[in-house]
Amino acid sequence: MAAPVDNTREGNLEAPTRHPLGWEAPEFWDHAALEAEEERVFDICHGCRRCVSLCHAFPTLFDLVDASETLEVDGVAKADFPKVSDQCYLCDLCYQIKCPYTPPHPWNVDFPHLMLRAKAVAFREHGAPLSARILASTREVGRLASIPVVAQTVNAANRNPTARKLLEKALDVDAEARVPAYHRPSARKRLKALDGAGTPQAAGRTRGKVAIFTTCYCDHSDPGVVEDLATVLAHNAIPTRLVERESCCGMPRLELGDLDSVRRLKAFNIPVLADMVREGWDLTAAVPSCVLMFKQELPLMFPDDEDVALVRARFFDPFEYLFERHRAGLLNTDFKVPLGKVAWQVACHQRVQKIGPKTREVLQLVPGTEILTLERCSGHDGTYGVKHKTYALSRKLARPVEKLVANAQPEHFTSDCPMAGGHIAHGLGDHPAAEHPLSLLRKAYGI
Structure with missing residues (x-):
C-alpha cells in the first residue's frame, strides 16, 4: 500500500536539514537493512511522484512499480532496486528543491543519501568495472593524457571515429559523447x-x-x-x-x-x-x-x-x-564590454549550495547585459553523460535546455560547470559554444 501523500508538510516548515551519512556504522553496510530502507523510501516516493521529471531514477522506479503485479513497491523484486540507484547521479536536487519529506519531517527521506548508500554497498560487495574505475581516476588520467606527445595523440584519437568506437568498447565511453581535450602546460x-x-x-x-x-x-x-x-x-x-x-x-x-x-x-x-x-x-x-x-x-x-x-x-x-565583495562596495564594476543576452544554465551542484543565483547577480552588473536563467539539468553529471549505457538518456535530459538556448538566440551561452556547458553546446552543434561565466566576466572587464 503506497504511503499517503502529506502535502501539508506538517511540522516541517523549516528548511531541509541534512543528517550525516553515517557510513562508518556497521548497519550502513548491512544489505538487508539497505533493502528495507529502499522499500520504505520507494513506497513514499511512489505515493508522491513529485520528482518524476528530475532525472531518470524516478521514472525507472515508477515504471518498475507500475509493471508489478501489485502495482505497489512490494510487487517489485528487490533484485531490481539497483536499476534505480544506477540512474541516480547524486545531483541532490530532489532533496533540496522537490521532496516534501526531508528532515525534519518524521518520514526522514534523503533519497540521494539512500542512493549513495546503495552504490557504496554495491561497490564494496562487487567492486566496479575497470572502465568505471579508470573514468573516476580523473587526476591520474589527466596527468597521463597531458604528457607531451601523449596529449596530442589522445586528442587526435578522440576526434577519430574509428578510435572512438574502440574507446566505446574498451571503456564504455559512447562514441558520440563529447570528451575533454587535454592541454599542456596545466x-x-x-x-x-x-x-x-x-x-x-x-x-x-x-x-x-x-x-x-x-x-x-x-x-x-x-x-x-x-x-x-x-x-x-x-x-x-x-x-x-x-x-x-x-x-x-x-x-x-x-x-x-x-x-x-x-x-x-x-x-x-x-x-x-x-x-x-x-x-x-x-x-x-x-x-x-x-x-x-x-x-x-x-x-x-x-x-x-x-x-x-x-x-x-x-x-x-x-x-x-x-x-560578497560587491555587497561591501569592493567589487570593481568598471566594465568595458557589454555582454548582450546571456543564456545561463544553472549547474545542479551550484543550485544545491544554497547561495542563490550569484553568477547571475554578478553578470547583471555589466551594463548592456541580459541574463536568461535556465534551471534545468544538463544531463551530464560526471560520467553519466559519457557512458555508453546512459549517454542517450543524458541527451534526452539535456534536450529541454538545448531548446531554450536555441530559441533564445543569445550572444553567449554559459554554465558554471564546464562539463555541463560542453554537453549542452555539443547538442547544439556549438551554436553557440559554451563559455564559462568567469571567462565572460573577464571579457566584460576588457582584461
Missing part, C-alpha cells in the same frame, strides 16, 4: 608564479585573499578558466595563489560509491587546505562539484572532523565570493 604550471602578494581587505564573510583549488578538470582540460579566475581576482585587488598541492576532490569516487577512496583523497587534501585556512586564506574552485564536495559531501561524511569543518567554512563558489 593550469598549475601556467599559474605557478602566483604568490598571493598584496594587502588583503576583508569584506563580509571574505577575508580578502584567495587560494585556488584548480580541480582535475580545469587543471588538465580547461586551464584557461583558472587563468580567468585568477585574472578577475587580481583585477579586484585580491591577493591570489594556488593551493599548495592537491589531488582529486573525491566527487568522481563518491559517485562510484568508492567511499574508502574518498577517505584517502580527503586525507591528502584536507590537511593542506586547513593549514592554508589557518594562514588566513579563503578557498575557491571553478567547478561547482568540487566546491560542493568540500562544502557538503565531506562534512556529511566526516561530521566530527574539525579540519573538514574549517575548510567548509572558508570554501566559496567564485561568484559567491565576488558578490
Whole structure:
C-alpha cells in the first residue's frame, strides 16, 4: 500500500536539514537493512511522484512499480532496486528543491543519501568495472593524457571515429559523447608564479585573499578558466595563489560509491587546505562539484572532523565570493564590454549550495547585459553523460535546455560547470559554444 501523500508538510516548515551519512556504522553496510530502507523510501516516493521529471531514477522506479503485479513497491523484486540507484547521479536536487519529506519531517527521506548508500554497498560487495574505475581516476588520467606527445595523440584519437568506437568498447565511453581535450602546460604550471602578494581587505564573510583549488578538470582540460579566475581576482585587488598541492576532490569516487577512496583523497587534501585556512586564506574552485564536495559531501561524511569543518567554512563558489565583495562596495564594476543576452544554465551542484543565483547577480552588473536563467539539468553529471549505457538518456535530459538556448538566440551561452556547458553546446552543434561565466566576466572587464 503506497504511503499517503502529506502535502501539508506538517511540522516541517523549516528548511531541509541534512543528517550525516553515517557510513562508518556497521548497519550502513548491512544489505538487508539497505533493502528495507529502499522499500520504505520507494513506497513514499511512489505515493508522491513529485520528482518524476528530475532525472531518470524516478521514472525507472515508477515504471518498475507500475509493471508489478501489485502495482505497489512490494510487487517489485528487490533484485531490481539497483536499476534505480544506477540512474541516480547524486545531483541532490530532489532533496533540496522537490521532496516534501526531508528532515525534519518524521518520514526522514534523503533519497540521494539512500542512493549513495546503495552504490557504496554495491561497490564494496562487487567492486566496479575497470572502465568505471579508470573514468573516476580523473587526476591520474589527466596527468597521463597531458604528457607531451601523449596529449596530442589522445586528442587526435578522440576526434577519430574509428578510435572512438574502440574507446566505446574498451571503456564504455559512447562514441558520440563529447570528451575533454587535454592541454599542456596545466593550469598549475601556467599559474605557478602566483604568490598571493598584496594587502588583503576583508569584506563580509571574505577575508580578502584567495587560494585556488584548480580541480582535475580545469587543471588538465580547461586551464584557461583558472587563468580567468585568477585574472578577475587580481583585477579586484585580491591577493591570489594556488593551493599548495592537491589531488582529486573525491566527487568522481563518491559517485562510484568508492567511499574508502574518498577517505584517502580527503586525507591528502584536507590537511593542506586547513593549514592554508589557518594562514588566513579563503578557498575557491571553478567547478561547482568540487566546491560542493568540500562544502557538503565531506562534512556529511566526516561530521566530527574539525579540519573538514574549517575548510567548509572558508570554501566559496567564485561568484559567491565576488558578490560578497560587491555587497561591501569592493567589487570593481568598471566594465568595458557589454555582454548582450546571456543564456545561463544553472549547474545542479551550484543550485544545491544554497547561495542563490550569484553568477547571475554578478553578470547583471555589466551594463548592456541580459541574463536568461535556465534551471534545468544538463544531463551530464560526471560520467553519466559519457557512458555508453546512459549517454542517450543524458541527451534526452539535456534536450529541454538545448531548446531554450536555441530559441533564445543569445550572444553567449554559459554554465558554471564546464562539463555541463560542453554537453549542452555539443547538442547544439556549438551554436553557440559554451563559455564559462568567469571567462565572460573577464571579457566584460576588457582584461
